[in-house]
Amino acid sequence: MPRTLPRYDLAFARSIAQAAGYTGRIEQARVSAQVANLGRVTIGDLELSYELAYLRTFLAWELLLEATLQRLICGYRHSGGQEPLSAGQMYAASLAAAEAAILGGQRYRLWHDPAQVIARTRRFLNGSRYELVLSSAQGRIELFACVRHRIAHSQKDAIRRFDGATMTLAARRYRGARPGRFLRDWTIVGGIQVRWLQAISSELEGIAFQLCA
Numbered sequence: 001m002p003r004t005l006p007r008y009d010l011a012f013a014r015s016i017a018q019a020a021g022y023t024g025r026i027e028q029a030r031v032s033a034q035v036a037n038l039g040r041v042t043i044g045d046l047e048l049s050y051e052l053a054y055l056r057t058f059l060a061w062e063l064l065l066e067a068t069l070q071r072l073i074c075g076y077r078h079s080g081g082q083e084p085l086s087a088g089q090m091y092a093a094s095l096a097a098a099e100a101a102i103l104g105g106q107r108y109r110l111w112h113d114p115a116q117v118i119a120r121t122r123r124f125l126n127g128s129r130y131e132l133v134l135s136s137a138q139g140r141i142e143l144f145a146c147v148r149h150r151i152a153h154s155q156k157d158a159i160r161r162f163d164g165a166t167m168t169l170a171a172r173r174y175r176g177a178r179p180g181r182f183l184r185d186w187t188i189v190g191g192i193q194v195r196w197l198q199a200i201s202s203e204l205e206g207i208a209f210q211l212c213a
Contacts, residue, residue: 005076008064010210015060019053023197030205047180050197051151057197058148061204062111066102066213069117070178071096073124079213083128112148114141132144133210141207144161144200170196189190 028048072083075091081118085091094207102109104119111117114134121131124207134141143165150162162195165173166182174181194202 001075002075002082003071005068005071005078005212007212008068009205012060012064012208013205016057016205019057019199019201022055023049024118030100030202044180047178047184049180050183050195051180053178054200055148055151057201057204058112058144061208064208064211065111065117067132069121069124070095072100072128072130073101078129080129083125083130086122086124087123088124113143114138130211133207135193137207140203144204147179147182147200150177167178 013064017114023046026041026046030046039081050153057203070092073092074095074097075082082091092101101124109116112165115138118134118138121128121134125131146158146161146165150158160187161175162179163173166172170182174185183195183200185197186193189192189199189202
């Protein structure tokens, strides 16, 4: 009997809640400090906290993608059953074997780029739900990855891609190409005003549910 895929989406949701709680406490600390005149939590402090929260969220997203694909290659089933194998493939006998197959002799694989993950998936699975879900959300995930990349890197290419992502998502560029300024900014989702950190996290959470449920 095939084993059931763990609900990594629920663990991912907990990671999102932890990140949101962190930024919420920093926001509250700024208000409390202003009221009590006990010093100052600056806007820069707040923006940095949003960058850290987003980076932690995106790292959790990458871990979800890796852990899920490893187990699907081992034959774990989700609500739709087992994923179909590509021609000539067999389900891996263990997680260690699945990891080795994915690495293909490399020390590590990157998981932030959905195009790479989709291409990687096609080596093992044929027309899988995993691939379908990522393909349908590929454009959005690529934009979110540009934000992640800008937090981690300061090259001109990272700045250019970040500016392009915010123009697509928020129809504006942000001074200094600072991801924290964007992530702390407001947007409207379902008629409710939320910060971009929450909007992106919620969207990734929805994709995670489609992958794992």
